[in-house]
Amino acid sequence: MILTVNHQTIYRYDQPMRGMVQSHRLTPSRCDSQTTLDWSVTVSGATMGGAFRDGAGDWVQACTVAGPVSEVIVQVMGRVETSDTMGILTGHREKTPPEAYLSETLATRPDVALTDLGRDAIARGTDPLDRAHRLAEAVGEAIVFTPGVTEAHTTAAEALSLGQGVCQDHSHALIAAACAQRIPARYISGYLHATFDGAANEAAHAWAELWVEGIGWVGFDAANKCCPNESYIRLGSGRDSREAAPIRGIARGPGQESLDVSVAVEAAQQ
Structure with missing residues (x-):
C-alpha cells in the first residue's frame, strides 16, 4: 500500500517570542514494513541544525527559529510504501x-492494578508471543477508547483507573503492565490510515512494541486490538510519549502558546 501523509502543526503566540528550538522525530523509520518514496519536513522561518540517528535507530533533526516570532508552521508531507509484517519489526538497525526499556517513567510507572493486570494476562499465555498478545488484549479490554x-x-495508572482513554493511554498502560512483568516495552509514534468502522482511529497514532524472546520487537496496538499492518507508518520510539514525541521543543519569551494540528493519511492509487 502507498500512503500519503499531510501533517501540519501551527504554533501561535499571543506575544512575540524571542525564539524557538525544536527536535523532530518526523522521518519514517527504516525497516522492512515501509519504504519512504518521498518525504519533506519544513519549518517556517527556521534554520535547520544538526541531525543524527540515535541508538534506537530513529532520525532526529534539530531546528531553531530566531525571534521575534508569533507563528511557526511545521509541515510534513510525503509518501510511504507499506507492507504487512504481522507487527514484527525487521530490517531496523x-x-x-x-x-534499557525496562526502566519506568512517570507516565509508565505501574501501580498494583497494572501489575495485577499484567500478571493475570501472562499467566494464561502458552509462550512469549502468546503472553504478549494476551497483555495487549487485556489492556484493550480494560481501557475503552x-x-x-x-x-x-495522564499516566498509565490513571487511565486504567478511569477505564477510558486514547491510543497514548493504551500504549502507556501496555508498556507499564509489560515492564512490571520484566518484558521490555516501548512507545511508538506514527501515523495510521484508518478505513474500518467502529475502531479506535486517530491519523496521528501511537502503539507499543514488546520484546518477544526468539522473535524480537513486535508491535501491538491495544486501542485497535491488532498488530500494526500496512495501514501504519512508524516514526520514532521512546520509553513513553514524551520521549517518542514527533516534535519536542521550547519557546523563549512571555507569550502564551496555542496549538493547531491537522493530520491526513490517505491511500494513494497504485
Missing part, C-alpha cells in the same frame, strides 16, 4: 539493548 477524557500528562 539499532544499538539500544531491549533491557474515549477521546477527550484524558490529557497529555
